[in-house]
Amino acid sequence: MPANNPPDQPPTPGQEPDRTIAYRQHNDQPYPQGYPQQGAYQQQGQPGYPQQGAGGYQQDGYQQQNYGQQVQPGYQQQGYGQQQNYGQQAYGQQAGYQAGHQQPGYPQQNYGQQPSWQQGSDFLGTGQPTAPPAKKGRKGWLFAVIAALVVALVGGGGAFAVNLLSGGGTQPHDVLPGDALGYVRLDLDPAANQKLALFSIAQKFTVTKSSFTGDDPRKALFDLLKKDGAGLDKVDYAADIEPWLGQRVGLAVLSPAKTGGEPGFVLAVQVTDETKAKAGIDKLMDGDKYGIAFRDDYALLTANQDQADQAVKAAPLSQNTNFSDDLNALGETGVLSFWVDAGRVASFAPELAAQNSEALAQIKNVRVAGALRFDGDYVELAGVTRGAQNLDMGQPEASKIGALPASTAAAVSFSGLGDIIGKQWAQILKSADQSGAGVQQFATQAEQTYGLKLPDDLTTLLGKNLTLALDSNGLDGDQPKFGARITTDPAKAQEVVGKIEKFLAASGTAAPQLAKVPGDGTFVLASSQEYAAELAKDGGLGDDESFKLAIPDADNATFAAYVDLDKLEKFYLQNLQGEDKANAQVLRAVGISGTQSGPDASFSLRLLFN
Structure with missing residues (x-):
């Protein structure tokens, strides 16, 4: 299911599946300035036009993908910074994605405050920054958080440029059990508008402007955990983790087996190779017991195998009507989202039930959903609460x-x-x-x-x-x-x-x-x-x-x-x-x-x- 549509709800006919609900444009209107059109990547093999990579370097044998459109005969696909010409009519201007070399006969443009994407040696991992990253002062904690988030979401350097319009595919709530009390999702491959907005914000801060050095954010997190003594001394990222780890992770919290007991959990980790994932997770667990099952390119991890077998057979959270309705009311789910059935959580707290049964009755159907999302001018934490009674x-x-x-x-x-x-x-x-x-x-x-x-x-x-x-x-x-x-x-x-x-x-x-x-x-x-x-x-x-x-x-x-x-x-x-x-x-x-x-x-x- 695309990340930008509510669960089990396909895009409305005529809408673009890789655009979020908040940013979709009518098909007869131009795209907003600064956002790419679908199919905006130059196709290899266009006669008379050299194939270029990020920063203007020739990519031999590298075929970029055309997201969301098919290349029809007579329809030329242009690079960023150009118009797409369908017959005699031009559809919108692209934000200035300058590749360092102009293609003959096609002037490239840069519009106002939109990111130029022409960073010289600093551009998205094509070279090292011209100056070392700025040292953080005592009062720079806010910018350090922003920097970490930028690196985590779009750090991938050239991979960010190649996968700019990705963001679809199976989400964790498509594989996690539907009877969850709560759910948290982190998406390192969000919809295109989120990546563009975050990159635009990153260019505003000195501490994040040079963050695009091609580092793998997953490796950065692994190295941090290893440094902090997380028991990863025997694990090698390149050999044991990178070959199978995907871009998305989700956690579902399940009801305790009895009132006052510990809640259960299911962790969904996106994987690209099940066999390598099983071997890598075994090495990560280092002999500790756990349960694992695979479902739609995700590894479901639980405390024991019986729970994993139950989780993989359960109806998914995306089929939970309350969950689907709440995410639909929320809209854009951004890069981080969460959902909590607050009434059910409270019902498992015996102290609350004994002391304030009236308050518990009022919130027994309350649910909360929220998302962290980005625009070129701001970052937003948005949320909804629904279902309160009396x-x-x-x-x-x-x-x-x-x-x-x-x-x-x-x-x-x-x-x-x-x-x-x-x-x-x-x-x-x-x-x-x-x-x-x-x-x-x-x-x-x-x-x-x-x-x-x-x-x-x-x-x-x-x-x-x-x-x-x-x-x-x-x-x-x-x-x-x-x-x-x-x-x-x-x-x-x-x-x-x-x-x-x-x-x-x-x-x-x-x-x-x-x-x-x-x-x-x-x-x-x-x-x-x-x-x-x-x-x-x-x-x-x-x-x-x-x-x-x-x-x-x-x-x-x-x-x-x-x-x-x-x-x-x-x-x-x-x-x-x-x-x-x-x-x-x-x-x-x-x-x-x-x-x-x-x-x-x-x-x-x-x-x-x-």
Whole structure:
């Protein structure tokens, strides 16, 4: 099953099977700038055109594959950076994949910020980098993680160029048992758009720009494990591992044999040769007992042979309706994906079942699915939760975060918190009392002494929507601009704020003097009267390009948080030097957002790059 389609769901007629759901184009439209067309590799044997490899080197006898299309008579296949000509009509421009030598009569092009793919001696493993990799500073851990991921996913050097449009084929969930409680998948051969996006991101950082040296990421991981004393001294990667190891791995967690027992597992490892895989795995296990069975080019590894024999006969996870529906709702599964049947997992926790049976009943059908995926401008962790029952979460309205001033540096917005707390107050008190937090005692004392009525006053203060904001103007001085905009009853909110000020004064806490602006269905609290007036009216943050990319569905999001790193970088760049500073400047913004509607919810966490 192609990685870019939900389980057991073939591509819609007319769609391209090697393109992910999020990036498919209509057949009558040009491809997006910077992404390759199918069949974009030059076919060997074209009359009058020399065959070239990456970096402009002649490849003798090397026949590149044409992915997704057949070569018909009279249809010329051109290299990257050229147009494909079908008769007299040209279909789109290719991103500038310059091979170092131009083909006669066909000018090659490079478009804007798209990767040029012309790296000289640094290009995808065709030679060694001109300078040694940059040393990581103490604050370079983020870039080190990105570098490791880049090498792991597209490290293969020239193999990356050859296999650019791969990504189809059997996935681990096609062979793992369908009754799994949870599932994790890592794909070192994702769909084409993911590879292109990751390569584009890698070019932005000095620490990853020279990562393409042709190293095998599987060998790099093996060497790391061997160095850390994983008992691999007798294993040789080239002789015992490389001849059979594929690009994908998945893990299924199975139900314990009894309540409170240890869960089972099945590890699916993609293999290219079953006989060599069996010998190599035997050597890896070094006498330890295990079970192994083969299914559709995967080795299924378990704790014993009986479990392996059962796993290979079981209906696959891709036929699990809940799993298939959840992945379909998730969309693009990226390079890393996971799925958990949270309700079933919780049911095997006897402590939870005994202490909070009501909460367990509410989540008994809850499932969570997520994916790590890439775009040329950001990396995203996306997820969905589905199947909750009787949570009484209501139908929260859309977030108001996009209505903040355009000068906003950071903001967070939640809708429906007031309703949730009001409806779930009894359950909150019960859980708090079990943990010894003493919430009930505090609520009683606050009402008797200061007139605060819980949860009613808390519900009023949180309102239908609560949006907090920090403005970029004023951060240099001693009077930063911050505030809150609440969709609520303004008269009741002002009364509650008065009670809180009285409580703080009596407790000796120095409370900031906040400006208060009641409006039509809103109440604003801010650090100054001027900023309160700004928050009280609609602003232009929703039109900001970074905001729109970081919060992809702001008009429908019921919760969101946003930080414009470009507006704040002057405060942290001064503590960085050299490449650490240069790499930090690449970071543009971060946003998390999502929607909650009844039993289902979704979220997106995005880190943007300049």
